[in-house]
Amino acid sequence: MPLQSLKRLLETPQRFARDPLLFRRAQLLNFILLTLTALMSVAALFNIVIIGDSRLALIELAMVVAILLALWRFRRHANLHGSAWLASSSAGAMLLYLIVHTEGDTNPYVLLLLYPLFVYPLHGLRAATIAYLLFVAAVLAIFVYGWAHWSISCPAQTLFNITTALLIGGGIIYYYEHTREEALNRVRTLSMTDPLTGIWNRTMFDEMLAREIAKTGRHQRCFSLILLDLDHFKQINDTLGHDVGDAVLREFARLLATRTRASDGLSRWGGEEFALILPDTSCQQAEQLARDLLETIREHRFPTVGRVTASLGVGTFRPGSDRDAFFRAIDQALYRAKRQGRDRHAMSDDDRTAD
Numbered sequence: 001m002p003l004q005s006l007k008r009l010l011e012t013p014q015r016f017a018r019d020p021l022l023f024r025r026a027q028l029l030n031f032i033l034l035t036l037t038a039l040m041s042v043a044a045l046f047n048i049v050i051i052g053d054s055r056l057a058l059i060e061l062a063m064v065v066a067i068l069l070a071l072w073r074f075r076r077h078a079n080l081h082g083s084a085w086l087a088s089s090s091a092g093a094m095l096l097y098l099i100v101h102t103e104g105d106t107n108p109y110v111l112l113l114l115y116p117l118f119v120y121p122l123h124g125l126r127a128a129t130i131a132y133l134l135f136v137a138a139v140l141a142i143f144v145y146g147w148a149h150w151s152i153s154c155p156a157q158t159l160f161n162i163t164t165a166l167l168i169g170g171g172i173i174y175y176y177e178h179t180r181e182e183a184l185n186r187v188r189t190l191s192m193t194d195p196l197t198g199i200w201n202r203t204m205f206d207e208m209l210a211r212e213i214a215k216t217g218r219h220q221r222c223f224s225l226i227l228l229d230l231d232h233f234k235q236i237n238d239t240l241g242h243d244v245g246d247a248v249l250r251e252f253a254r255l256l257a258t259r260t261r262a263s264d265g266l267s268r269w270g271g272e273e274f275a276l277i278l279p280d281t282s283c284q285q286a287e288q289l290a291r292d293l294l295e296t297i298r299e300h301r302f303p304t305v306g307r308v309t310a311s312l313g314v315g316t317f318r319p320g321s322d323r324d325a326f327f328r329a330i331d332q333a334l335y336r337a338k339r340q341g342r343d344r345h346a347m348s349d350d351d352r353t354a355d
């Protein structure tokens with residue numbers, strides 16, 4: 001039974017599971033908070049029973065209380081940011097107190113190197129660097145104070161060693177975090193974009209669609225979706241080759257990107273099909289945009305092939321609509337536009353004011 005409770009405590013709350021980066025940070029925070037609680041409790045016990053230093057033990061118990069508070073805020077209220085700050089500042093204060101308490105004895109300095117080890121993974125690059133620089137400044141200020149008031153043997157050498165260790169230790173962890181974040185951002189970008197056209201891929205389309213659907217429920221707003229399919233694209237591939245087909249797809253994506261807003265979700269839905277999510281856009285506005293897009297495509301001259309046309313299916317999602325039915329209706333509208341001769345748009349059945 002106690003083993004099961006411990007296992008539950010080690011598990012990261014599932015509410016963070018939707019975002020892998022947030023989940024990793026939550027996992028780290030959970031682990032660090034539990035480790036600090038255990039470490040400080042043992043240290044307090046050690047100081048009471050073996051050393052007989054009740055003042056230090058009391059400070060350590062105060063830190064345990066602060067860390068437990070952070071743990072409670074994190075697990076109960078999903079407060080990641082505040083809990084991380086509470087944990088890092090109380091651990092920092094504890095380390096600084098150790099230096100003061102031992103009046104400059106070199107033993108606590110070894111522990112200082114632990115600080116960047118948990119501050120960087122907890123806070124991320126920017127906030128951690130601020131926290132760490134403040135910490136280094138506090139350590140040096142305390143040491144300078146101690147130089148005048150405590151009997152430190154070889155103070156100049158100790159100051160040099162502390163500064164070097166703090167800067168090198170912090171520097172290495174900063175660089176590690178920096179390269180890790182960079183690599184992660186690159187992987188993230190790759191996982192979101194379509195390699196041929198550089199616009200969003202199907203995964204991002206699905207994510208944005210889910211987000212917009214959730215927003216319509218919360219704010220009672222609507223959004224629109226346009227599906228675009230190039231006409232007779234197979235002929236381009238068959239007569240001019242796949243490289244020309246690829247170039248047309250790239251140019252088509254670029255053209256659409258120049259005619260849409262940054263807040264619109266333009267993605268390659270698959271093959272020669274593209275999707276455009278239009279937040280806060282009514283059926284009439286979406287239809288007008290569909291007409292404008294058709295004209296832009298019609299008038300554009302694509303490299304090698306010249307004139308290209310597309311067919312569009314348009315629909316509006318309203319609060320309470322069903323995702324699959326909505327999508328099916330737009331897909332059907334697109335095929336209606338194809339059947340009726342291509343180079344045109346068609347509205348989904350729910351929005352049929354004009355074809």
Ligand SMILES: Nc1nc2c(ncn2[C@@H]2O[C@H](COP(=O)(O)OP(=O)(O)OP(=O)(O)O)[C@@H](O)[C@H]2O)c(=O)[nH]1
Nearest residue numbers: 229230231232233234235237242245246271272338
């Ligand atoms: N070059 C190239 N072709 C692709 C790519 N993805 C899909 N295709 C081709 O797109 C063509 C789509 O053909 P169809 O579904 O028959 O459509 P279509 O010829 O445009 O005909 P309609 O849509 O009815 O006007 C197929 O030949 C696919 O091989 C790609 O990434 N690059």
